[in-house]
Amino acid sequence: MDRASHATTGGTAPGRGLLRFLTCGSVDDGKSTLIGRLLHDSRTIFDDQMAAVRRDSLRHGTTGDDADLALLVDGLEAEREQGITIDVAYRFFTTPARSFIVADTPGHEQYTRNMATGASNADAAVILVDARKGILTQTRRHSHVCSLLGIRSVLLAVNKMDLVDHSEAVFDRIVADFLGFAGQLGFASIMPVPISARYGDNVIHASSNMPWHRGPTVLGHLETIDVDHGRADMPLRFPVQWINRPDAGFRGAAGTVASGVVSVGDAVIVAASGQQSEISRIVTFDGDRQTARAADAVTLVLAHDIDLARGDVLSHPQARPEVANHVAANLVWMGDEPMLPGRSYLARIGTMTVPVQVSTLKHKIDVNTLDQRPGRTLRLNEIGLCNILFGQAVPIDAYAANRRMGAFIMIDRATNRTVGAGMIDFVLRRATNIHRHSHLINKQARAARNHHKPCIIWFTGLSGSGKSTIADLVERGLHAEGIHTMLLDGDNIRHGLNSDLGFTAADRVENIRRVGETAKLFVEAGIVVLCSFISPFAEERAMVRGLVSESEFVEVFIDVPIEECIRRDPKGLYAKALAGKIANFTGLDSPYEPPVAPDIRIDGLQDSENVAASRIIAYILERCAP
Amino acid sequence: MTDADDQKPRAPAAVRRAFRQTAATPLAEAIRAYVRQDAGAPRGANLSPHLRALENEAIEIMREVVACCSRPVFLYSIGKDSTVMLHVARKAFHPAPPPFPFLHIATTWDFADMIVFRDILAPELGLDLRVHTNQDGLNRGINPIASGSALHAQVMSTEGLKQALDAGSYDAAFGGGRRDEEKSRAKERIFSFRDAQHGWNPRNQRPELWNLYNTRVAKGESMRVFPLSNWTEMDVWSYIRAEEIPVVPLYFAASRPVVMRQGAMIMLDDGRLPLLPGETPRMLDVRFRTLGCYPLTGAMESQARDVDDIISEMSRSTLSERQGRLIDHDEAASMERKKREGYF
Numbered sequence: 001m002d003r004a005s006h007a008t009t010g011g012t013a014p015g016r017g018l019l020r021f022l023t024c025g026s027v028d029d030g031k032s033t034l035i036g037r038l039l040h041d042s043r044t045i046f047d048d049q050m051a052a053v054r055r056d057s058l059r060h061g062t063t064g065d066d067a068d069l070a071l072l073v074d075g076l077e078a079e080r081e082q083g084i085t086i087d088v089a090y091r092f093f094t095t096p097a098r099s100f101i102v103a104d105t106p107g108h109e110q111y112t113r114n115m116a117t118g119a120s121n122a123d124a125a126v127i128l129v130d131a132r133k134g135i136l137t138q139t140r141r142h143s144h145v146c147s148l149l150g151i152r153s154v155l156l157a158v159n160k161m162d163l164v165d166h167s168e169a170v171f172d173r174i175v176a177d178f179l180g181f182a183g184q185l186g187f188a189s190i191m192p193v194p195i196s197a198r199y200g201d202n203v204i205h206a207s208s209n210m211p212w213h214r215g216p217t218v219l220g221h222l223e224t225i226d227v228d229h230g231r232a233d234m235p236l237r238f239p240v241q242w243i244n245r246p247d248a249g250f251r252g253a254a255g256t257v258a259s260g261v262v263s264v265g266d267a268v269i270v271a272a273s274g275q276q277s278e279i280s281r282i283v284t285f286d287g288d289r290q291t292a293r294a295a296d297a298v299t300l301v302l303a304h305d306i307d308l309a310r311g312d313v314l315s316h317p318q319a320r321p322e323v324a325n326h327v328a329a330n331l332v333w334m335g336d337e338p339m340l341p342g343r344s345y346l347a348r349i350g351t352m353t354v355p356v357q358v359s360t361l362k363h364k365i366d367v368n369t370l371d372q373r374p375g376r377t378l379r380l381n382e383i384g385l386c387n388i389l390f391g392q393a394v395p396i397d398a399y400a401a402n403r404r405m406g407a408f409i410m411i412d413r414a415t416n417r418t419v420g421a422g423m424i425d426f427v428l429r430r431a432t433n434i435h436r437h438s439h440l441i442n443k444q445a446r447a448a449r450n451h452h453k454p455c456i457i458w459f460t461g462l463s464g465s466g467k468s469t470i471a472d473l474v475e476r477g478l479h480a481e482g483i484h485t486m487l488l489d490g491d492n493i494r495h496g497l498n499s500d501l502g503f504t505a506a507d508r509v510e511n512i513r514r515v516g517e518t519a520k521l522f523v524e525a526g527i528v529v530l531c532s533f534i535s536p537f538a539e540e541r542a543m544v545r546g547l548v549s550e551s552e553f554v555e556v557f558i559d560v561p562i563e564e565c566i567r568r569d570p571k572g573l574y575a576k577a578l579a580g581k582i583a584n585f586t587g588l589d590s591p592y593e594p595p596v597a598p599d600i601r602i603d604g605l606q607d608s609e610n611v612a613a614s615r616i617i618a619y620i621l622e623r624c625a626p
Numbered sequence: 627m628t629d630a631d632d633q634k635p636r637a638p639a640a641v642r643r644a645f646r647q648t649a650a651t652p653l654a655e656a657i658r659a660y661v662r663q664d665a666g667a668p669r670g671a672n673l674s675p676h677l678r679a680l681e682n683e684a685i686e687i688m689r690e691v692v693a694c695c696s697r698p699v700f701l702y703s704i705g706k707d708s709t710v711m712l713h714v715a716r717k718a719f720h721p722a723p724p725p726f727p728f729l730h731i732a733t734t735w736d737f738a739d740m741i742v743f744r745d746i747l748a749p750e751l752g753l754d755l756r757v758h759t760n761q762d763g764l765n766r767g768i769n770p771i772a773s774g775s776a777l778h779a780q781v782m783s784t785e786g787l788k789q790a791l792d793a794g795s796y797d798a799a800f801g802g803g804r805r806d807e808e809k810s811r812a813k814e815r816i817f818s819f820r821d822a823q824h825g826w827n828p829r830n831q832r833p834e835l836w837n838l839y840n841t842r843v844a845k846g847e848s849m850r851v852f853p854l855s856n857w858t859e860m861d862v863w864s865y866i867r868a869e870e871i872p873v874v875p876l877y878f879a880a881s882r883p884v885v886m887r888q889g890a891m892i893m894l895d896d897g898r899l900p901l902l903p904g905e906t907p908r909m910l911d912v913r914f915r916t917l918g919c920y921p922l923t924g925a926m927e928s929q930a931r932d933v934d935d936i937i938s939e940m941s942r943s944t945l946s947e948r949q950g951r952l953i954d955h956d957e958a959a960s961m962e963r964k965k966r967e968g969y970f
Contacts, residue, residue: 017675087828089812090805092858099676101856113833120835241686242693246722254719256686256837285663285717286670297685297718310693334833348838351693409838416842418832 019227022103022118022151024142025128030159034128034197035091035104038219041204042093088118097223112367112381113334115142116421119149120407123227126155126218131164131194135177141367143178147185148330148383148423150403153225154182154190157218161210162196168212184370191221231294235319236260236268237397237405239350240312244299252283252299253308255351258404262300262314263291270306271313271321271395277302311352313395313405321395321405326428329399330365331358331386333378335412335419340377340506342513344543345419347390349408355391355546356410357513362386376506378420387428391546399423413539414593446526450484452624454523456548457616459532460541460595461558462587463573464565465604466612470558471532473613474620478528481621486522488515489532503584509540516544523548528624536592554623556616557595560604562587645870648931649878649913654746656872661750672868680861684711684853685718686837687816688800691851692719694841695798698726698851699791702755704740705917706873707802709747710862711854713871715800716751727754729790729799733782734759735770735919737895743874758793760786770921771899778919788824791848798841798849806858816855822846859915860940867933877936879913879928890924 023031091102103118119125125146129139146154156178164170175192182190193202194213201207204219216224241255262268266279281301282289292298300314315321333339339358347356363372364384378384399406410420447453457474459467468489475485494501498514501507512535522529535541545553565587566574577585584590595601600619602612645666647656663669673681691698700715702708715724730744748755760768763781770778791799805812815831817839832840843849854862866873884891885905892899894907899921901907912925913936930936 018679087813087831089809090856091812092806092856094858094860117833117835242689244719244722250721252721254689256682283721284670285720295679295682297682297689299720346842348840403836407836407838409835409840411840411842416840416844418834418840421833421835 017227018099018101019124019222019225020101020103020122021124021126021155021222021225022105022115022122022146023126023128024105024115024118024146025157025159026130026133026136026138029128029130030197031104031128034126034157034159034195034203034218035102037197037200037203038102039091039093041200042095042219088114095219095223100222112141112145113332113421115145116149116332116334119146119151120421122149122151124153124155124222124225125151126157126222128157128159129174129178131158131160131167131170131174134174135181137368139178140181140369143182143185144365144367144370145332145383147187148332150399150423152186152188154187155218155221156190156192157197158192158194159197161194161201162199166194166201166207166209168194168210171213189225191215193218193221231259232261234259234294234402235321236262236266236314236316237321237395237402238262238268238300238314239352239404240308240310240314241351242310243308250301251305252281252301253312253314254297254299256297257292257294258350259294259402260316261291261293264289267317268300268302268314269317269320270308271315272323272393273307273312275306276317277304277306279303311350313350315395321397322427323393323395324427325390325393326359327388327390327396328362328425328428329386329388329408329422330383330425331378331388331410332383332421333380333419334421335417336380337412337419338377338379338505339384339420340509341386342506342510343537344391344413344539344546346411346413347388347408347422348411349390349394349396350405352394354394355543356408357389357543358386359389360387385425386422388422388424396424396427398426400425413542443524443526446524447626450526451626452483452528453552453626454526455528455552455554455620455624456519456523456544457528457530457554457556457620458535458541458544459530459556459558460535460598461604462560462562462565462592463534463585464568464570465558465560466609467532467534467558470556470602470609470612470616471530473609474616475530477613477617478620481617483620483624484527485530486527487530487532488519490534493518503590505537505584505590508536508590512537512540512544516540516547519544520547523552528620534586534592536586536590538593538595541595551623554600554620555595555598556600556602557598558602558604558612559594564605645872646932646934647872647875647878649875649880651872651875653743653872653875657743657746657750660870660872661747668868668870670869674864674868677861677865677868680854680857681714681717681865683856684714687839687851687853688715688718690839690841691798691800691849692725694839695849697794697796698798698800699794699796700724700726700728700800701787701802702728702730702744702753703802703917704730704736704744704874705802706862706866706877707804707854707857709871709873710857710865711800711802712751713865713869714853723752726800727756727794729794730755730757731783731786731790732757732759733770733778733786733919734764735778735782735921737874737876737893737914737917737920737923739876740874740917743872747872756790756794758786758790760789770919775922778922782919791824796848797843798851800851800853802854803850803852804857804859804862805855814852814855816852817841818850818852819843820848820850824848826850860937863933863937863940867937874917876914876917878932879911879930879935881909882912882925883907884910884912884925891926892923893920893925895920 025031089104093100103122105115105118127142158171158174171194193215194210195202195218197203201209202217204217206217237258238255239258240253244252244254264279264282268279269276279300280303282292283299283301341358341361345356347354361375362385364375364382366373367383397405406424408422409418412419459471461467471487475487478485493515498511501511515531519529519531569575576582577588586592600616719725760782768778768781803811815834819832820826883894885907891912910927911929913928913930914925930939
């Protein structure tokens with residue numbers, strides 16, 4: 001086939017429409033060179049860019065006197081200096097047949113998160129293999145990440161065929177190896193192509209060096225991949241993105257149709273609340289429409305004035321998504337700090353932002369072998385199957401069925417960094433929240449009987465700061481005032497309920513989670529519950545605060561400098577820790593994050609324990625007055 | 627229009643054309659017709675499936691910012707990309723007007739025609755336009771001729787932008803940047819996190835998956851948001867043609883006075899550019915692929931009188947869009963350096 005006719009960039013968006021694909025492979029397999037070659041041979045590279053590449057090739061190039069096409073793609077200074085690709089880069093080119101967006105993703109093991117990023121929006125993957133090296137550990141890793149992220153079309157590019165004398169036997173062996181392990185990955189199509197990216201063989205033009213290859217070239221195949229999103233044939237999902245209410249006369253739900261088709265007159269239902277209405281208008285700047293389909297950004301006007309907000313999902317009543325708060329999901333960890341089960345993070349799912357925690361790490365997945373490994377945490381670039389608990393019921397579909405409804409990201413509450421990417425596998429428990437039974441005797445009824453409101457008084461501070469002593473005094477004072485109290489502290493909890501936990505970061509998080517849940521039950525029972533725990537992490541304290549209503553949580557910071565605590569050392573613990581006999585000791589080799597805005601701050605150097613207790617008692621009596 | 631029509635690619639010849647802007651088109655008239663969007667306006671009818679997909683994506687991004695950020699602002703540079711982004715903003719929030727202010731960082735060296743265009747378009751659309759100039763830089767006498775392109779850009783563009791963003795306490799700023807423009811832009815996120823000093827750290831970017839954008843920032847930090855990230859230069863012109871969006875006439879060829887300097891054709895836009903020994907201005911048919919400070923922006927010889935001509939000329943061109951920008955040639959990786967310092 002004459003591919004020379006492809007050499008043009010004129011026009012935009014022809015026939016088949018856009019294909020988003022990513023390239024992945026190990027270091028030096030030639031990904032950047034392949035993309036450079038595609039851009040160069042499809043004439044997307046301009047003369048001044050090529051001149052710059054020739055200049056740079058003399059400084060950084062690895063191809064001798066030839067222009068190093070990889071330099072077209074490796075954009076960041078550090079990459080050019082080190083000759084590697086460290087971040088996802090997006091490239092664009094157009095042929096008469098279709099437009100392409102290429103995500104170039106790094107081959108280094110430590111950058112799996114970037115690969116997952118590139119794969120999340122891709123329809124197809126080009127997986128590169130060095131003909132001299134064959135299938136490597138990283139080939140398996142990248143293939144698995146592609147599979148996990150829902151990519152169904154794979155082009156296996158066996159590169160550097162010029163270095164193995166264009167041998168058909170070498171090619172066949174590598175293809176057989178790949179098919180051997182990729183069989184379990186659920187790819188719908190795998191197209192192997194022998195290439196030499198450096199010289200352009202079988203990239204755009206069919207190679208005369210490999211007349212035995214009867215299949216397509218790389219571009220030839222990419223041009224024909226059928227991007228059957230099928231999104232329009234799936235059930236309607238419309239996540240409400242923004243309520244457009246410019247004046248009293250207009251109220252519309254702006255958003256992008258995630259899947260399916262919606263028409264004027266359709267009955268629709270809000271997934272979480274079950275409220276129903278009807279589509280009265282589909283509004284766009286270009287005029288009202290009768291119908292909107294998957295990927296259309298529109299504004300829906302409903303016939304009834306029902307409660308509707310960002311985060312809600314509209315569907316047809318006969319095909320609703322599940323509404324659940326407990327799911328099993330594959331989680332790719334992207335944070336520098338390890339994932340801690342029980343820690344409260346934020347999740348972005350659809351257009352919702354909700355609290356989320358990993359309730360259980362069921363197993364880690366060894367992406368090289370697909371073996372399941374036990375583990376308590378996930379570190380950067382590790383993948384695991386987890387039970388995920390959302391802070392509220394969320395409308396979802398499984399990721400395999402609907403990418404837009406089954407994907408979520410996890411965000412660290414303190415740093416706001418994106419630390420995880422999740423793909424929902426299945427719902428663990430139907431959420432009972434919506435139809436939760438309302439008991440006749442509730443918190444309010446118990447509070448009325450007790451003649452005071454309940455709350456949690458949370459004492460935090462270093463070991464030896466005097467938390468427990470002050471908490472004792474406070475409880476005694478409150479009791480004398482007729483307040484119903486209960487005191488939870490490290491000693492009575494760690495010897496019983498939490499006797500299975502140690503002092504690693506993961507165990508500390510779980511310790512506080514259980515204490516929080518226990519305290520919440522006491523609050524339900526109408527009791528003022530005093531909790532005295534070092535509780536070093538701000539996120540866990542925030543998590544407990546989130547378990548009860550805002551007025552029911554009082555944070556008391558017993559502020560004593562570490563030097564003073566070491567001097568006091570009432571239990572001799574600091575002496576032991578400093579002698580190396582206790583590991584993970586807060587303030588020494590384990591961090592303490594002081595509260596930024598506690599409800600009460602006690603200056604442990606200035607205030608006596610009795611003065612401190614009186615202040616807290618006065619505050620609580622006012623807060624809990626009926 | 628039926629769905630079947632919607633899917634069919636249209637040949638440019640069949641496109642319904644009410645409006646053909648050239649360098650000679652009276653701007654006020656063209657802009658007023660565009661603002662009205664009356665019965666003759668294309669209203670999406672000429673969009674290919676590919677352009678429609680890009681438009682849908684850009685609309686989703688813009689809505690996301692308005693839903694999640696407390697003080698967004700739109701960086702309006704008056705160029706073609708900004709003006710396309712403005713058009714998308716009109717679509718995204720319809721029937722409401724775009725619910726944020728527009729900010730132009732004026733260096734005082736913009737082409738005069740850019741300011742004319744801005745000052746007709748903004749009031750016609752009823753935009754809340756705020757113009758900021760780095761007064762301190764002016765007082766220090768910074769200008770592109772005496773100070774050099776690098777210092778001028780640093781002080782008048784980057785510092786000016788930071789001043790205006792700080793003054794407005796904006797937590798998100800829309801920019802018209804595209805990934806195909808330049809190598810370091812290709813690695814830019816759609817939601818690009820900036821620290822409290824507006825710095826960009828390319829080695830420490832948030833991973834960006836699916837359409838799930840992490841919009842969270844702490845006090846003082848901000849986001850630069852690029853709704854046109856996935857558009858190419860060709861897409862932008864094809865969209866301008868399909869939607870009949872008016873642009874600054876400098877994009878169209880006309881006879882203009884230019885001198886050759888450092889390998890670029892510089893237009894004498896006003897009397898402030900001193901001629902060097904041996905330089906004689908010549909009248910040539912030229913146009914501009916990008917717009918900015920006129921002493922730093924090279925023209926190209928061209929006969930492209932309207933958008934159709936531009937598109938066919940671009941199909942034949944062998945030079946990239948930023949080739950006319952002196953500012954990018956200062957040093958290798960200069961764009962990355964500028965972005966780390968807070969440039970757009």
